[in-house]
Amino acid sequence: MEGGLNYEQKVLISEQLIQGTNFAKQLRAQLNLDSSAETLETLIQGILDSYVKSLGILKWSEPIKCQPQYVVAATLGATSVPASPLSVNNGSSRDDEFDRGLAAKEQFDSREASKKRKMLPKWTDQVKISPEAGLEGPQDGYSWRKYGQKDILLAKYPRSYYRCTYRNTQNCQATKQVQKSDHDPTMFEITYRGNHTCIHGGSSTPALTSPKKQELKQANDGNHQADELARFRTGLMVETENLDLGSDVTEMPCPFTFPSSSAGLLYCENYSSSGVAHKGNRGGNFSSPFLSPSTPESSHFSLTPSPMTEFGQISSQRRSESDLTELVSATNSPTNSPIPDWDFSLDDMGFGPDFPFDMAGFFP
DNA sequence: GTAATTTGACCCTG
DNA sequence: CAGGGTCAAATTAC
Numbered sequence: 001m002e003g004g005l006n007y008e009q010k011v012l013i014s015e016q017l018i019q020g021t022n023f024a025k026q027l028r029a030q031l032n033l034d035s036s037a038e039t040l041e042t043l044i045q046g047i048l049d050s051y052v053k054s055l056g057i058l059k060w061s062e063p064i065k066c067q068p069q070y071v072v073a074a075t076l077g078a079t080s081v082p083a084s085p086l087s088v089n090n091g092s093s094r095d096d097e098f099d100r101g102l103a104a105k106e107q108f109d110s111r112e113a114s115k116k117r118k119m120l121p122k123w124t125d126q127v128k129i130s131p132e133a134g135l136e137g138p139q140d141g142y143s144w145r146k147y148g149q150k151d152i153l154l155a156k157y158p159r160s161y162y163r164c165t166y167r168n169t170q171n172c173q174a175t176k177q178v179q180k181s182d183h184d185p186t187m188f189e190i191t192y193r194g195n196h197t198c199i200h201g202g203s204s205t206p207a208l209t210s211p212k213k214q215e216l217k218q219a220n221d222g223n224h225q226a227d228e229l230a231r232f233r234t235g236l237m238v239e240t241e242n243l244d245l246g247s248d249v250t251e252m253p254c255p256f257t258f259p260s261s262s263a264g265l266l267y268c269e270n271y272s273s274s275g276v277a278h279k280g281n282r283g284g285n286f287s288s289p290f291l292s293p294s295t296p297e298s299s300h301f302s303l304t305p306s307p308m309t310e311f312g313q314i315s316s317q318r319r320s321e322s323d324l325t326e327l328v329s330a331t332n333s334p335t336n337s338p339i340p341d342w343d344f345s346l347d348d349m350g351f352g353p354d355f356p357f358d359m360a361g362f363f364p
Numbered sequence: 365g366t367a368a369t370t371t372g373a374c375c376c377t378g
Numbered sequence: 379c380a381g382g383g384t385c386a387a388a389t390t391a392c
Contacts, residue, residue: 146369148384161383165368177383370389377382 122193126181142196144176156182164198172198 143165151158157180164172173194181187 145367147386149370150382150384153381159382163384175383366392368389368391371387372385373387374385375383378380 122191125190125192126187142174142198152179155179157185164196166198170198172196174198 144162145165145167146160146162148161149158150161159177159179161175161177163175164170166172167174174196175193177189177191177193179189179191181189
């Protein structure tokens with residue numbers, strides 16, 4: 001991928017990245033100064049813009065495999081949050097699980113669908129539910145319909161399967177799985193797969209077929225409750241795990257989209273190909289195979305394509321604060337979002353270890 | 365009556 | 379063959 005960059009691309013990327021770096025530096029300074037959420041938001045937006053532009057400059061590259069995992073840790077605002085993103089991540093070998101069962105058939109064309117299913121991006125969001133969260137709370141912007149529940153081997157709690165309500169009408173292939181954590185009953189692992197191609201889903205006022213019904217339903221369903229609530233109570237930070245870009249891994253594994261405000265941890269797992277997903281996207285601009293399952297309108301995140309610790313440090317700082325939550329909440333409002341579809345794929349972007357991205361100097 | 369959920373059966377993958 | 383994911387008929391909720 002990086003090999004395909006021409007001079008202009010590199011220059012543009014550099015400019016954007018430098019700009020992003022500057023914003024990040026300012027943000028860091030502001031964090032230390034305990035600045036207002038507004039200021040922070042501006043800075044973060046700047047960072048995001050820079051990334052978006054940078055990534056947009058990159059040509060879409062061929063599908064590549066997802067090898068390492070990205071761990072996106074999102075902090076719950078006022079609620080508790082896992083002490084360490086990485087620590088929480090330890091517990092699962094979900095990749096294996098999912099890979100094994102990934103392939104179920106599709107209605108239309110079993111074999112084709114099976115392949116497609118395999119290529120759908122997926123990521124796990126760990127959500128911690130808190131009593132104070134309450135039941136009110138916005139929907140994640142998408143309408144889900146439960147289509148199955150299974151008892152999982154060695155798991156205390158069953159896993160619920162949801163798919164987009166508009167699966168049939170709009171052929172939206174997004175699905176999610178919700179399972180209560182064995183270790184911490186207040187913790188839910190929500191695995192999203194596929195991108196929303198439905199129109200209703202991403203809107204600020206999702207055309208939920210029956211909002212009331214859903215709310216009531218989900219109120220009785222801790223899984224959902226955690227899911228929805230979490231979405232609006234978070235700050236996002238990204239950490240990488242198992243990234244060994246110095247090794248022979250030649251591509252950036254996961255395309256990411258950051259479900260704008262997922263709480264807890266989010267793992268980008270096992271993303272394999274973007275080809276299919278692109279097919280389903282309209283326009284093709286910044287739509288990626290990784291449409292957010294929640295609110296794609298905006299996401300605040302930090303991105304580390306290398307195993308650096310800088311973000312981790314920032315994470316720690318932020319975790320104890322609530323500003324970012326406000327910040328995210330604010331920008332979560334679709335009306336505030338300058339980025340219509342905050343979805344992009346590093347994969348597609350062709351990000352790779354050779355990408356001229358000096359993360360070490362990102363946060364001096 | 366319509367839409368969502370439940371749940372047992374079936375299919376696919378490893 | 380076991381386990382996970384999905385289907386679809388039956389049931390429930392609105």
